[in-house]
Amino acid sequence: MSDMTNCCPMRNGLLDEDRIREDVHGEAHRPSPLPWAIAQLGYIGGDFRAMLDRDPALGNGATAFLEALSYAGFWAILAYRVAHLLRAVGFPILPRFIQALARFLTGVDIHPGARIERGLFIDHGMGTVIGETVEIGRDVTIFHQVTLGGRGNLAGGKRHPTLEDGVIVGAGAKVLGPIRIGAEARIGANAVVLEDVPAGATAVGIPARIIRAGLRDRYLVPRSLLAPGR
Ligand SMILES: CC(C)(COP(=O)(O)OP(=O)(O)OC[C@H]1O[C@@H](n2cnc3c(N)ncnc32)[C@H](O)[C@@H]1OP(=O)(O)O)[C@@H](O)C(=O)NCCC(=O)NCCS
Numbered sequence: 147m148s149d150m151t152n153c154c155p156m157r158n159g160l161l162d163e164d165r166i167r168e169d170v171h172g173e174a175h176r177p178s179p180l181p182w183a184i185a186q187l188g189y190i191g192g193d194f195r196a197m198l199d200r201d202p203a204l205g206n207g208a209t210a211f212l213e214a215l216s217y218a219g220f221w222a223i224l225a226y227r228v229a230h231l232l233r234a235v236g237f238p239i240l241p242r243f244i245q246a247l248a249r250f251l252t253g254v255d256i257h258p259g260a261r262i263e264r265g266l267f268i269d270h271g272m273g274t275v276i277g278e279t280v281e282i283g284r285d286v287t288i289f290h291q292v293t294l295g296g297r298g299n300l301a302g303g304k305r306h307p308t309l310e311d312g313v314i315v316g317a318g319a320k321v322l323g324p325i326r327i328g329a330e331a332r333i334g335a336n337a338v339v340l341e342d343v344p345a346g347a348t349a350v351g352i353p354a355r356i357i358r359a360g361l362r363d364r365y366l367v368p369r370s371l372l373a374p375g376r
Contacts, residue, residue: 183234186227192264192284193223200267200287219268219288222254226276229258263311270317277306282313283329289317297323297340310345330360 197204197214204210214220225248229241241258249255253272256262260280268274270290276282280294288294292315296305307321310328315321316335327333328345339354346360 180234183231186262186264187231189262189264190224190227193220193266196265196267196285196287201269217269217271218252219254219271219274222248222252222256222268222271222274223262223266225252226256226258226260226262229256230260230262233258260306279304279324280306281308283309283311285312287314289315289319289335291318292316293320293322295320295322307339328360 194214197217197220198210201214204213225244229244229248232244233241245256245258254268254274254276256274256276257278257280259278260276260282262276262280262282263284263286265285266282267285267287268289269287273291274288275293275295277295282294286309294307294309294315304324306324308324308326309315309321310326310331312330313327313333314331315327315333316337318336319333319339320337321327321333321339323340325339325342327339327343328347330346331343332348333339333343333354334348334350334357336352337350337354338352339349341354343349343354343356344360347356348358349356
């Protein structure tokens with residue numbers, strides 16, 4: 147997370163309760179610093195690599211490379227990276243039009259204000275929504291119809307979720323509010339997640355319950371989230 151430490155409080159490993167409180171209840175969301183916004187243009191290679199590494203439907207070699215170019219999720223992320231940079235330099239309106247055009251062409255709606263590290267893979271893409279104050283770490287995978295959104299009851303500030311490195315969000319899942327999904331956690335298809343999910347855990351259902359806790363941080367799973375017998 148080296149080049150992100152100054153602007154985006156992502157963490158690998160255990161949840162840091164104080165940090166969560168600060169993110170969720172404390173400081174208002176700040177726009178990305180310009181240097182990070184520029185640097186993230188270099189993340190595009192990582193975004194492309196993510197498709198080749200993580201989609202078993204892609205073969206090898208030149209064919210896989212050309213096929214990957216047809217993936218709507220990649221073009222949506224590319225458009226987002228340009229829009230995010232323009233927003234960081236203070237360009238008015240245009241970033242939102244790029245967002246709208248990308249949504250029209252790909253079915254994926256990423257607000258230019260979101261902060262996304264390298265290696266995001268949006269598989270299938272159609273219907274995926276990523277809100278303004280979302281923060282996404284490295285090598286995250288998101289499927290179609292996923293919403294990373296607000297609860298509709300918070301004005302301004304940080305109101306959308308933070309996904310740490312390596313998170314996987316299944317098709318149709320809704321992750322709502324300024325909550326934190328810990329590193330390498332998995333969110334089941336069609337889950338509605340309203341509370342923090344610890345690193346390494348698996349959450350499913352509506353509202354989401356933890357069905358499998360990461361061994362390292364099992365003691366951090368809130369009792370209210372643990373499904374009976376787990
Ligand atoms: C949540 C998920 C990651 C769990 O995978 P897993 O660790 O292999 O878990 P299992 O399949 O062993 O299931 C464990 C339990 O959770 C339940 N479960 C699994 N996925 C679920 C889901 N999405 N919603 C509700 N319950 C689910 C299973 O029925 C099982 O229940 P049981 O213990 O009472 O029998 C996976 O099921 C999932 O939803 N992945 C998303 C994949 C996706 O979106 N694919 C789209 C491709 S286009």
